[in-house]
Amino acid sequence: MSRYDEAARAAAEALVPTVIESVEFRKVALPLRSPFRTSFGTQHVREVLLLKVTIPGAEGWGEVVTTAAPVYSSEYTDGAAHVLEHHVLPRIGAVETVTAHGLAELLRPLRGHRMAKAALELALLDAQLRVAGESLATHLGAVRDRVPCGVSIGIPAGGIPQLEEQVRAYLEDGYLRIKLKIEPGFDVAPVTAVRETFGRDLPLQVDANSAYTLDDLAVFDALDELGLGLIEQPFGEERILDHARLAERLDTPICLDESILDAAGAIDAIELGATSIVNVKAGRVGGYLEAVRVHDACAAHDVPVWCGGMLETGIGRAANVALAALPNFQLPGDTSASTRYFAEDVTEPFVLEDGHLAVPTGPGIGREPDPRFLEQITVDVRTLTV
């Protein structure tokens, strides 16, 4: 048994199986401070489904990181609510007790829907850790008390001048690396401009969100000249070998995001030569516990990882920052401060200090939403008993 397996077993054994009394489904709409445009669309408001799990002795929170429409992946928010209500909760109701560490196995017969499952697992984990008096960071194996932060910049309506203004402002805020969203027609020119304006030393990477195909090699050959830290998810989620072909051709590392759905898939992609750096998002891989397994699998292959973001509220952000404190998170994440997204966050905000966010130390995720603010931004709320 590896060190990681032993640590995982010890962590799992620390939590006592519990009944789930109820799950609150709360859809909230948080206005974004500025629209966020990627190759798959523009978001003006972060509409997000929050889950509150009640167990004897505690409540816990989780965040469904889906988009409103199935444009990042096949999951979407109302679909996640449906699968949770009609398929996930009945399976939980059918067993006496559950523990966060057993949830993925219990739900294995339900294919996919990883973001929905991940949110429930997080809410249950948060509640169980509050009962146990342990922080999520400690539970997952964190080795740092603060994490270095990058920022992801959407495609600006105002073109290159506005992009450069945003890069300048984020660097002044202290962000340690810049990620630019690209799409066909907005790629080589803006990235070249940013490189020329801010110099070769600026830690810079790009994210295509699956928008290209192997017909676009000329774009990637040009990007390869720009000294980027990585190129993220150039091709479709299923196109693993295409990514391997591109990786073979370029000096710039290819980093997969959408394609990596679990630890076994991460190993496949690494061994096929399709990715040499991995973006870890807990929702995309079905939960924070599987995210740790992805982290461990990458570490075993000497592949560094970093923590992606899905415009999370303070709830998901708290958990992301805990995850990003694990040892193989070697690059700054998309774990930006609350003010990068929202005028007001649902929890105590995450504040950038010297380019870093502090890892929460309280029990569970270490943050609680403000009930009054939650009420103000709630679009829909209902409570289901299990």
Ligand code: NPG
């Ligand atoms: O800082 O949370 C953040 C955003 C980072 O670019 C980012 N997220 O494709 O990775 C992505 C993108 C995203 C955001 C995807 C929201 C889906 C929803």
